[in-house]
Structure formats: C-alpha cells, structure tokens
Amino acid sequence: MRQLLSLLVFVVIFSSCSEYQKVLKNEDSSAKYELAEKLYNAKDYKKANRLLEQIAPKYVGKPQGERVMFFFADSYFKIGDYNLAGYQFERFIKSYPKSEKLQEAAFLGAQSYYELSPKYSLDQTDTDKALVKLQNFINTYPNSEFFERANIMAKELTTKKEKKAIEIVAQYNKISAFDFSFLTPAISGAENFLSDFPGSIYREDALFYKFNASTNFAINSFDSKKAERLQSAKVAYNNLKKYYPESKYLKKADDMMQTINKELENFSK
Template sequence: MRLLLPILAVVFLFASCSEYQKALKSESVKEKYDMAEKLYNEGDYKRANRLFEQIAPQYAGKPQGERVMFFFADSYFQTGNYYLAGYQFERFVKSYPNSDKIQQASFLGAKSYYELSPRYSLDQTDTDKALSKLQAFINTYPDSEYFDEANKMARELTTKKERKQFEIAKQFDKLGEFDYPVLISAITALENFIAENPGSIYREDAFYYKLKSSTNLALNSTLSKKQERLENAVAAYNALKKSFPDTKYAKKADDLYAKVMREMQDFSK
C-alpha cells in the first residue's frame, strides 16, 4: 500500500491534467464549463480561471451567466489578481443587481481594491477607490455579514491616508529647521490636518508639531512679525493642552512654551 498510494496519486494527477488539457482545447462550451466548475470547487482557481475566461462571453445573457461571471471574478480574487477581480466584480454587480450573490460580490469587489492599496508613502489612488467602494457597501448593506470586516478595512485605509497627510506636514516641519519660511507651510498643513481629521490617531502629534513649528518660526522671526508669531505659538501650546491635558508631549511642550515666554519677556523689554 505504501508503494501503491504514490503511484495512484501520480496517475490521478496525470489524469486530471489530461482532462483539463482536453477541456481547454475542446470546442464544447459545456465541457469547459463542467471542468471549470469542478476545478473551482476543488480550489484549483488558476486553472478554473483559464476556462471561465474562455466561456464567459458565451454565457452572457444566459441563465448560467450569473454563476459563471461570479466564479470568474472570484477565481481572479482567489489567485491574487486583484485588479481584474475588482473589475469583474464591478461588472457582476452592474449585470446582476438582483443576484443572491450581490452582497458578496460588492464586498469582494471593494476588498480587491483594499488589497491593492499601497503603503502610505506611495500614491493613494487605489486607496481612494477602495474607500469609496467600502463606504458604498457599508451604506448599502448595514446588516450584512461582511459589515464589520468592511468597517475595519475602511478604518485601516482612512488611517493610512491620514498618516500620509500627517507625514507630509511633518516633512515641512523638518525642512523648516534649515529654511525657516517653510515653517509657514508646516503650520498651514498641520492646521488643515487637525481641521480635516477630528478623529485621527495622529491628532495629538499634529497639535504638538504645530506648536513646535510655531515656536521655531516665532523665535526666528523678524522684529516686525515676532510679537504676532510669539502669540500664535502660545495659542498653539494652549490648544495642545486643552485638547490633550495629559499629552505624551508634556515635557517637550512645556520646554517650548518656556522658550516662547522668555522671548516674549525679552521682546517686551
């Protein structure tokens, strides 16, 4: 039996490959369909996809078309071809709006774009599309079994976009250490971030970096602008302490505030 089992496995594999190749070259749409569904159900999505790709146009408008198009889209998803999966799921949703699979197709289409979302430092076009798809799903199917997962993915992508916006503002702050006028751009970017992202996990950081940029700008300003900018730095400190009384930046913020107060006293003299 120990010798027989490997032999039988090899025979079965060759037979399976032979059947697949036969179906792939066959002129019979039904033969391709039967083999494609068999492979799909066995989890052999890559070979199933090749067959579905061949027969999908022939089933357009036919009763089995809905089933074929869903399997075709999902076989792309299961093999990690998320661009084509997203596209095919979009086609499915438009073609079969009353399908029993409409929720799953809408979710998997959105998830396809979620999988395409790159790291925060890169272009976020796919992230924007994924968020749009996920939000549409969440709004349309609040009772769906996929609702919680869709919400989790949407929050993750939102945080990624917030991080990109925050890191850009931080970069302005860093550049401003060598080129003080750039600090004006840093302050503006941080103010915009705070206003546009009230629930962000980076909100406390944004308040601190606004204080830091405001302080550095004030301390290195010309006499004509120093008083106003010192007052702006004090306002930035107060905003941080008001929004985050127990801020993790307490020591650094207090040190910056002390510098501003000393400068204000010297300036008034």
Template sequence: MFKNMKYVGYLVIVFIVATSCSSYQKALKSEDVKVKYDLAESLYKEGKYPKANRLFEQILPKYAGKPQGERVVFMYADALYKDEDYYTAAYQFERFSTSYPNSQKSEEAAFYSAKSSYMLSPVFSIDQADTYSALNKLQGFINNYPQSEFLSEANEMVQKLTSKLEKKELEIAKNYSKTYYYKSSIKSIDNFLLDYPGSSYKEEALFVKLDASYKLAINSYEYLIKDRLLEAQEAYDDLLKYFPNTTFADQASKIQEDIKEELSKRS
C-alpha cells in the same frame, strides 16, 4: 514487499496527476463549452483557482445572457479574489453587480468588489489613489446596503483606510518641518485638523504644529519674531487644552520655556 507497495503507490499518484493534467489540457483545447464549465467548476471547488480561471475566461463570453452566466461570472470573480488577483476581482465583482442587480449574490459581489479595492490600498508612504478609490467603493456599499451582514467589516475597513490617509497627511506635515518649511508644516496641520477633527493622531498633530510654530518664530526676521512667538504660545495652549496629560509633555514644556524666555527679551 513494502518497497514494492511504495513503488506501486508512487505509480498510481503519477498516473492520477498525468491523467488530471491530460484532462485539463484537453478541456482547454476542447470546443465543448460544457466540458470546460464542468471542469472549471470542479477545479474552483477544489481551490485550484488559477486553472479554474483559465477555463472561466474561455467560457465567459459563451454564457453571456444565459441563465448559467450569473453563476459563471460569480465563480470567476470569487476565484480571482481567492487567488489574490484583486484588480481583476474588483472589476469582475462590479460587473456581476451591474449585470445581475436582482441576484441573491448582488450584495455579496458589491461587498467583495469594494474589499478587493481595499486589498489594493498601499502603505501610507506612497501614492494613495487606490486608497481613495477603495474608500469611495466602501462608502457606496455602506450607503446602498445599510442593513448588510457585511456592514461591520465594511465600516472597519473604512476606519483603517481613513487612518492611513491621516497618517499620510501627518507625515507630510512632519517632513515639511524637518526640511525647514515651517509655514507649510503649520498649514498642513491646520488642514489636517479641519479634515480629521476626531483623528487618533490629533495629539501628535498639535505637537507638530507647536514645534513648527516655535521654529518658524525663532528663524524669522526680528520684526516678526514676537508675533510668531505668541502664535507658538497659542499652539502650546491648544495642545494642553485638548491633551492636558499629553505624552509630549516634556518636549512641549521645554518649548514653552524657550518661548517665554524669547518673549521676555522682547517685552
């Protein structure tokens, strides 16, 4: 008896799935726009975003300029976002904001267009073009909607993206030093400190400059060493000025001792 019930249940599930698939395939092939719309909306509400999107793609041109078009475009953009197709979602949300600037959903669409771009930002170690693009979009959103309910989240994303760019610049400077391009390392740090004066990486940046300055000095021609040692001393003083209890104290002190020793030879 129990086995028969399980079998019947299995057949019911198979029938439902088959019917559902059949309805979906029929809707895809149908010329009736309303059939496509109704099923797309139903699939969207059920969280079946890939299937919903195939239908939305078919009906979008049909609803251009019509009252329902606003709803279709927003659902399509939202489904793309939830399906993690962030490139297309960013475009469709932006398209919505442009096409329906007076919509109650315009602010939300502008935010999610920017957030979609944020989601595309890669790890700091590779090209950051998408990060810059996301920052521009987020800053534009913040400027346009200073009272938005999404403002806090937008500011948080800006901070995270900025920190990523800071990390990228710092790593470039460190790599210059590792490959013996000490001048380039120092120049990169100087630019970093100008661009990001309040960076959470400032302490490490100042230490990198100290280390590179000392290495540049001792690897210079003799007639340049003293002046460059004095510049390294200035880099040490700057580190201690801003971070008297620096976490790089042991390494910095060792460099400082070496600077003094080298200077004493040239006094």
C-alpha cells in the same frame, strides 16, 4: 501499499490534467462550464479561471451567465490577481444588480482594492479607491455579514493614510528648522491634518507639530509681525495642553512656552 497509493494519486492527477487539456482545446462551451465549476469547487482556481475566461463572453445574457461571471471574478480574487478581480466584480454588479450574490460581490470587489493598497510611504491612489468602495459598501449594507470586516479594513486604510500625512508634516517641521521657508507649509500641513483627520491616533503629534512650527515662525519673524504670531503659537500650545494634558511632548512644549512668554514680556515692556 505506499507504492499503490502513489500510483493511484498519479493516475488521478494525470487523468485530471488530461481531461483539463482536452476540454481546454475543445469548442464545447457546456463541457468547459461543467469542468470549470468542478475545478472551482475543488479550489483549483487557476485552471477554472482559464476555462471561465474562454466561456464568459458566450454566456452573457444566458441563465448561467450570472453564475459564470461570479465564478470568473472570484477565481481572479482567489489566485491573487486583484486588479482583474476588482474589475470583474464591478462588471458583475452592473450586469446583475438583483443578484443574490450582489452583496458578496460588492464586498469582494472592495477587498480587491484593499489588497492592492501599498505601504503607507508609497502613492495611495489604490488606497483611496479602496476606501471609496468600502465606504459605499458600509453605507449600502449596514446589516451585512461582511460589515464588520469592511469597517476593520476601512479603519486600517484610513490609519495608513493618516500615517503618510503625519510623516509629511513631521518632515516639514524637521526641514523648517534649517530652512525657514518651510515654516508656513509646516503650519498649514498640521492644520490640514487636524481638519482632515479629527479622530486620528496621530492628532497629538499634529497639534505639537503645529505648535512647534508656529513657535519657530513667530520667533524668526519681523518685529511688526512677531507679537501677533507669538499669540498664535500660544493658542497652539493651549490646544495641545487642553486635549493632551499629559502629552508625551509636554516637557519640550513647556520649555518652548517659556521662550514665547519671555518674547511677549519684551514686547509688553
């Protein structure tokens, strides 16, 4: 019985492969369309994609064109070729703006760019593209079944960008302890972060980095600028304490604040 089942499976696979190879070399577009749909529905997206690639240009403007183009884009998505998937979904959206599949195509196109987003330490160009696509989808289809998933993905990508940004600010702070020329970029970097990502999970870190860099900047300034910069550092401390009264940086920040107060006392004398 096992041998018979194995033989039947072999025959089915062999027949399927033979049919596929035969249709692939055939010039009959309708035969390719029929088999491509059959393979797509059977989740054999790689073979379906090859057939769809051959017939897609021939179905432009035809009744089946919409169906062919969606299958074509989605087959790229299913096999993990997200660059081409994103491109083909964009073509579908432009070609069929009234399609019943428009919403799904817009979401899958955005998800294609989401899948291309690299880890936070690398260039985030694809992340930016994905965020634009996802935000457009969220704004356009607030009642979509894909709305929640789009929001989750957008939040994940935003957090990734925030992590990269805060790592840069942290690096500036670290280097500025040895090279004072990095103190100004450290302060402005923290300020930019707070402005660009006001609701970030790294907001506490940014506030502390600003205070830390502001303190070092003030203490290492010429006397003519020191008092003004010490006051700016004090403001940075107060902001950290205001928004995070039990901050993980509180002990270190309090110690630094004592130094600032001593410096200010010297000026008052």
